[in-house]
Amino acid sequence: MKISAIIPTFNRAHLVCNAIESVLKQSYKVDEVIVVDNNSTDNTIKVIKEKYPEVIILEEKIQGVSNARNKGILNARNKWIAFLDSDDEWMPQKIELQVNNVKKSKNKVFFIHTNEIWMMNDKFLNQKKKHKKLEGYIFEKSLNMCTISPSSVLINDELFKKYGVFNDRLKVCEDYELWLRITSKVPVSLIKKPCVIKYGGHFDQLSKKYWGIDRFRVKALEKLLLYYKLKIEQKKSMLSVLLNKIDIIICGAKKRGNIKVVRIYNFKKKYWSNKLRLLNE
Structure with missing residues (x-):
């Protein structure tokens, strides 16, 4: 099973290296690492080229995380795709645990996510009951809010071909909308062990940029x-x-x-x- 990791980024030269390092340190080797730069004006591209020559860098001129992720999907050479936001990190066994889950299912699993750890301003943040990760047919339970973090997802590209990619007309909640499309049709699997560290509190997070x-x-x-x-x-x-x-x-x-x-x-x-x-x- 070969995996393509897609990391969208915008002006995060100070963070994206941590994300890339967490992909390169996976116990199950990721075949392809793609960083999609979304018009960064800092030295993001320069830093990546110098430190990680093996990483593929794509540039997406149309602003928006959906456009960046979709460009990565379009250019990925493998059927299995994992997303990672540039301010998040994977735990070392993340991909290995997901691949083992897919193989154990005899390739009946096409969408698998994991539990996660939340950090806010370098402090551990407790998750509320409503944030509990779910598995199976979770469509109805996913209607109120997004229950799947993109950084936790490993997905077969057949689902994109059947149900579409991220909606680039949504400035935020683009993941919420896509996961609803997919979960209305297929079940999802879950690795209950936390495999992603999500860092909050950044000034440039989309959830802070838009009210309501x-x-x-x-x-x-x-x-x-x-x-x-x-x-x-x-x-x-x-x-x-x-x-x-x-x-x-x-x-x-x-x-x-x-x-x-x-x-x-x-x-x-x-x-x-x-x-x-x-x-x-």
């Missing part, structure tokens, strides 16, 4: 309901979650006196409530 993350989840859910083939019960579950998120946004907008947002999301609420009513008839 539920706005992007709403956008993702709407796109799936409009353009993606789902079972009736899946649509009902998705609509219930969507309407709840819309209510949360409306409530917050009212508190802030943002009449424009209230008006927009009241329209959405009316539209999607009618869709749910029709499905229940």
Whole structure:
């Protein structure tokens, strides 16, 4: 089983080397390491070229982590792809444990993720119950929030061919939207041992850049309901979650006196409530 690791990065010369080192130190050798630079203006590319001549560097001019990851997927030479954000690190046995899981399943597993350790400003961060990692058919349990970290994923590229790649029109929640597409069709496997260290608190993290993350989840859910083939019960579950998120946004907008947002999301609420009513008839 040959693995291609894809690391998207933007202005992280000070962090990306730690990510690359964690890939190169895997107990199961990663066949191909691809770093996709997304218009860095620091010395990211120079640092990688000097320290890691074996690493393939691609440049993606269209800004956005989805574009960067998708370029890596398109250019990867192997069927099995693992993602790693440039501010995260893999534990040494991460890929070995995932490969063993795939082989044990007699190649019936196509999507496998792992547990993870969270660090915030160099301190261990406890995860809440809602962040518990899941396995099997997890679609319904993944509707409220993203339950799979891209840095933990090992995935067969057949799933991209069947269900598509990352949605480059979503500034954030692009992983949430793709995982919903995939988990609506196939089960996922889980390595319960933490195999990824996720570092938070960086000034340039996307979750800090945009307010109201539920706005992007709403956008993702709407796109799936409009353009993606789902079972009736899946649509009902998705609509219930969507309407709840819309209510949360409306409530917050009212508190802030943002009449424009209230008006927009009241329209959405009316539209999607009618869709749910029709499905229940």
